[in-house]
Amino acid sequence: MPNSTATRIACFGELLMRLSPPGCELPLQSPRFNVHFGGAEANVAASLAILGHHSVMISALPDNMLGRACAAELRKHGVETGSIRHVEGRMGVYYLSPGAVHRPSEVLYDRADSVFARTPAEAYDWPQVLAGAQWLHLSGINLALGETTSRAALAAVHAARAAGMSISFDCNYRSKLWGARALRAPAMLREIVGHANVLFGNDRDIALMLGADFPHVDAIARFRAAADAAFATWPHLQRMASTERLHRNVDDQDLLGLMATRDRMLTTATHTLSGIVDRIGGGDAFAAGLLHGLFRGMPDEAMLDFAITAACLKHSIPGDVNLLREADMLAFLAHGGFEVRR
Template sequence: MHNTSQPPTRIVCFGEPLLRLSPPGCELPLQSPCFNVHVGGAEANVAASLAILGHHSVMVSTLPDNMLGRACAGELRKHGVDTGGILQAEGRMGVYYLSPGAMHRPSEVLYDRADSAFARIPADAYDWPSLLAGVQWLHLSGINLALGKTTSQAALAAVHAARAAGVSISFDCNYRSKLWGERAAHAPAVLREIVSHADLLFGNDRDIALMLGMAFPQADAIARFRAAADDAFAAWPHLQRMAATERLHRNVDDQDLFGLMATRERVLTTATHALSNVVDRIGGGDAFAAGLLHGLFRGMPDEAMLDFAITAACLKHSIPGDVNLLREADMLAFLAQGGFEVRR
């Protein structure tokens, strides 16, 4: 199916690892006097998943020089992530609170990230030429841009250095209106600047509409994605692929999910997968991104690459926490429709 004899791809993921605090089960916050704690964050999730899949993933970030920062870095190392690119600085740990939904009550996220060590460190603290030496890929997301001017400048410096060094770039739009806040009016221009350097874009028609100030009124999701991809390729000559997931909710616990990917020649879609009794959907998009990058690094054909990515996203919904902990063999077993018998 693909070449596994080639050396592991070295990829740098730039972003802020976070602590996620959520009440047990489907309780509301403080309904019980305890929280479950997971380490997450968009780029950290991708880094961990790619390390589990056998790649050399390097996390570049800044964490507080305290017990929480050290514990977070240790959790990433446990998954095989190279944390040599993580700086330590004064400041607090970024946190988000997740109130898990159930039935027809949606989940809700509350961010507590202001003035974190990552948000406060100067943009020029990162030595990008050194950090990108020997690296094939850089992955980052729009969350860096939303956190403030300093982190936005750091992200722009990263992509400029990557482009100068011939390092390929993948970018996940990850537009979070709560994080942009009063800076939301600046989002389209800053996102456009980053995407102009990207080889691979994780985004949908809503992201393209936001960045280009356009509307995609097509009733069909695939038609909207195709039209948005056409405009994205016209706007950004460097872009080679655009990928996204499409989700249909029956309620919080039962959903349908399929994947889409556009190249400059065609648009591909996957089968639609029914997800019943969802355990945890947080990180599903990051699992999809890691799965697609894994397929790309392994030289999979486009169809196989996209199928692997949506499989990773689907299976992530069965894993508590932000990170997809499953291996390549688990995704391939799903694709082979091995059924639900115990694998002994």
């Protein structure tokens, strides 16, 4: 359970049911699906709760067996669910076709007209659901889902600012979700980032929002240039962080972490990931790890190392959520080896 000195963080976003075939099968290759619950903000909320923080999920779910099962899954991880609205309607679903070797994974969304997508900003009592929280976390997926969820995300951000809370924002640009509204994405993302203290994004996100070009050949140099542009644009912003991934194939990749502050650029060692089990939620694990380090007052280097460790270890966990605890990340950082722990 969270301890009495833990940070209370509110996460706002859609909760989803994920259906994926077993192993590396194609969908409906056999008549089976594995079921997991998640969502960008929910993954962060669950991971932070597991790491000992007070996580509160703000969302809307259908008042049926699927919605109740999803809320119960969050509670199992220690997330507070009292701020989730349960109303009549449908649950957002996505289908994951897991990749293998040189066949990439593919996502099919079935979330149009979900309960969350239909819930207006006015349905949430923002002072009440944010009460006692020091931090708000949300992502650009809220903006991509439509005008209703965009207004709700802005209302959450304005209420958090009025309450003196800090804000973290994950750009999470998903072209499939933006669809015909993609031309509006830069302006809408810019408005939210203008309130953020911590931004999870990379040079491509900054280029999209600012209409800029970062032609540097080196990935680290591109990130640094993009971060400089972000800091020059948004005065509230104090940190920008991202992972950088090199693909050899679907199962074997390299991962490192990048973070810029207003006066420093930090990178982690490059970690080799072989035999990846499930990479979905790796970015959310990274975000939760960085926020955990920030809340615990870790030095910048230790904070970033913890975040990339969380992201790496998530690749070994089926499902959307990093289920590992702080001790697991610290053992990885201490080069604890691969022997069976007895």
